Amino acid sequence: MEEASKISRYLYTVIILFLIWLFLTASTDAQELEMGLVLSLIIGALTYPIFTTRGLANLHPKRVAYAVAYAPYFLWAMIMANLDVAYRVLHPARPIRPGIVHCKTVLKTNPGKLALANSITLTPGTITLDVDDDDYFIHWIWVPDEALTENEEEHVKAASRNITEPFEKFLKVIFG
Amino acid sequence: MLKRSLAIITILIIGYWLAQSLAGVPFGEDKMLVGQYYLDHVKDQTGAVNAVTAIVVNYRGFDTLGEVTVLFIASTGVGALLWRKRKKRTAKTEGSVVLTTGSELLFPFVVLFGSYIFIHGHLTPGGGFPGGATIATAFLLLYMAFVSYEIPHKAFEKTEGLAGMGYVLVGLTGLAIGGYFLFDWIWQTWQWGTGNIGRLFSGGFIPIIYTLIGIKVGTELSGIIDNMLKEEVRE
Numbered sequence: 001m002e003e004a005s006k007i008s009r010y011l012y013t014v015i016i017l018f019l020i021w022l023f024l025t026a027s028t029d030a031q032e033l034e035m036g037l038v039l040s041l042i043i044g045a046l047t048y049p050i051f052t053t054r055g056l057a058n059l060h061p062k063r064v065a066y067a068v069a070y071a072p073y074f075l076w077a078m079i080m081a082n083l084d085v086a087y088r089v090l091h092p093a094r095p096i097r098p099g100i101v102h103c104k105t106v107l108k109t110n111p112g113k114l115a116l117a118n119s120i121t122l123t124p125g126t127i128t129l130d131v132d133d134d135d136y137f138i139h140w141i142w143v144p145d146e147a148l149t150e151n152e153e154e155h156v157k158a159a160s161r162n163i164t165e166p167f168e169k170f171l172k173v174i175f176g
Numbered sequence: 177m178l179k180r181s182l183a184i185i186t187i188l189i190i191g192y193w194l195a196q197s198l199a200g201v202p203f204g205e206d207k208m209l210v211g212q213y214y215l216d217h218v219k220d221q222t223g224a225v226n227a228v229t230a231i232v233v234n235y236r237g238f239d240t241l242g243e244v245t246v247l248f249i250a251s252t253g254v255g256a257l258l259w260r261k262r263k264k265r266t267a268k269t270e271g272s273v274v275l276t277t278g279s280e281l282l283f284p285f286v287v288l289f290g291s292y293i294f295i296h297g298h299l300t301p302g303g304g305f306p307g308g309a310t311i312a313t314a315f316l317l318l319y320m321a322f323v324s325y326e327i328p329h330k331a332f333e334k335t336e337g338l339a340g341m342g343y344v345l346v347g348l349t350g351l352a353i354g355g356y357f358l359f360d361w362i363w364q365t366w367q368w369g370t371g372n373i374g375r376l377f378s379g380g381f382i383p384i385i386y387t388l389i390g391i392k393v394g395t396e397l398s399g400i401i402d403n404m405l406k407e408e409v410r411e
Binding site for chain 1: 272273274276277278280281283284285287288289291292295318372375376377
């Protein structure tokens with residue numbers, strides 16, 4: 001992936017740090033704002049090479065809109081998955097069929113892969129064990145029948161459709 | 177067995193002895209002598225809302241200078257004990273993409289939060305030492321996630337020294353203006369920030385000293401981490 005220019009990466013880091021400062025202080029006192037700006041400029045200068053590779057392109061309106069929409073979508077997925085696990089724990093027969101499955105992702109950037117891995121882990125029932133390029137190895141609480149196949153290709157397809165694809169339609173736009 | 181039971185008996189005797197002496201101190205009663213003075217005068221004498229930082233930096237600034245010195249000696253001591261001619265990181269396993277990207281994204285936030293803690297030392301709990309430790313944690317994060325990460329040594333050592341000297345210089349300026357070491361000249365002489373106690377730009381020299389301490393502690397602890405994570409390389 002191509003790197004954005006230094007100025008763009010620096011500005012993006014400063015903007016994000018300043019937003020964090022606003023949340024942290026929860027105050028619009030002029031003194032707090034001045035100090036926040038100064039600190040964002042200094043810390044941004046020291047940390048931007050580590051923080052970002054794409055710079056201001058991250059703030060494309062479409063990406064921001066998808067990121068905002070992703071929050072409730074993800075929360076809903078999380079609530080449903082929690083209820084599902086609670087059902088499995090409380091059910092007398094304990095319908096658990098654990099297994100490690102292999103998924104593939106279409107995401108290319110590292111932040112995207114991180115977001116996907118965390119989304120998978122935070123929805124109970126699935127835990128990301130390892131990420132290797134575009135391969136995800138995931139521990140699943142109930143491996144459905146369609147993924148229980150000897151055929152590697154079918155297996156990956158079935159697992160990806162169930163685990164990674166629901167998140168990917170958002171993350172693909174947010175992180176590319 | 178005999179050794180262990182003897183040790184347990186000794187500890188019980190010491191514990192009983194300490195409990196006996198503490199039983200004479202009543203709990204929850206107003207025993208403040210100096211403490212009441214601090215609480216009554218902290219705002220108009222130092223400008224700080226946080227009484228703890230006012231005592232630590234302003235009323236008893238010498239203690240803090242001593243603590244900073246202790247930390248500096250600890251860092252130098254670790255450096256001297258682990259001194260080798262050729263040192264290298266010898267970690268073998270690279271972290272997964274989740275770990276490395278996660279620490280990359282967290283790094284600026286942790287540094288910002290550390291600065292937030294030491295800048296607000298006179299208003300909220302915290303101050304230079306927790307803030308500096310938080311900043312060092314950010315560097316620990318990078319050390320843990322990446323096999324070959326190293327702090328920029330030259331810059332770090334110089335910043336550490338300059339921050340320490342800055343602390344002493346603030347104290348010496350107080351000596352020149354007010355007549356004794358660590359005299360709060362910004363508050364007492366300049367009256368700077370007296371109008372807005374409780375807002376950010378107040379508190380006399382406490383924020384300035386805590387910024388210096390935060391930078392010093394942050395770079396120092398990062399240096400200790402760096403020293404401890406490296407191993408000797410044999411040809």
